[in-house]
Amino acid sequence: MLQPFLEAGRIVGTHGVKGELRIEPWCDSADFLSKFHTLYWDSNGASSVQVLSSRVHKRLLLAYLEGVTSATQGDSMRGRVLYLRRADVKLPEGTWFVQDMIGLTVLDYDSGKEYGKLTDILKTGANDVYEITALDGKTYLLPSIPQVVLERNPEAGVMKIRPIKGIFDDED
Incomplete structure (x- = not known):
């Protein structure tokens, strides 16, 4: 809520x-x-x-x-x-407060796999970077770009992503 x-x-x-x-x-x-x-x-x-x-x-x-x-x-x-x-406050469509985003459960858009929780939002020059903390405590950085972050739903407490190869798994 x-x-x-x-x-x-x-x-x-x-x-x-x-x-x-x-x-x-x-x-x-x-x-x-x-x-x-x-x-x-x-x-x-x-x-x-x-x-x-x-x-x-x-x-x-x-x-x-x-x-x-x-x-x-x-x-x-x-x-x-x-x-x-x-x-x-009147926010533009598709804009949320950081306080609403922190704590969202991060899910894979295609499989529904849970990656962890959104624990921080880092402001960078080009785009924001989301810090995701997995259930084991390990942190990952995810670019907030349309190709990766497909759905944000603070009301439901979830964010759905399609991660770039290498973010959550080690590249060979």
Whole structure:
């Protein structure tokens, strides 16, 4: 089941003396995170906070949050995780949050053989690379390209692939 609230980023410090927070985005970018006017202090959405203003600074988001008016208050929040509500995001078709992908069971598209779980997504220049951890604990790297990854279904908890020779078996 897809979670209704997702980790958006972590407060890493303050900027200036008026309580502006430095937030490390855990989503695509600080620019993406700057679009939200409401964030949440918990993973169930019970405690929301209004974003009064925000701006991108290098790879961080600088933001004034409701109720934070001094650097001392901001420093006390260092390390806290902020969440966003999934319903507030419109993703393009065929796009998922990394948090939805991690943990998917990886199956062979043709035979149904289970290769393991998707345990990490590495960002590279050309395409993402998926780290698959097999049941025996061994890890494999799989390019996220259309010829290899044929189906992603986070709702069902599976990803179906047709691996390139040599990824899961030793080439002769």
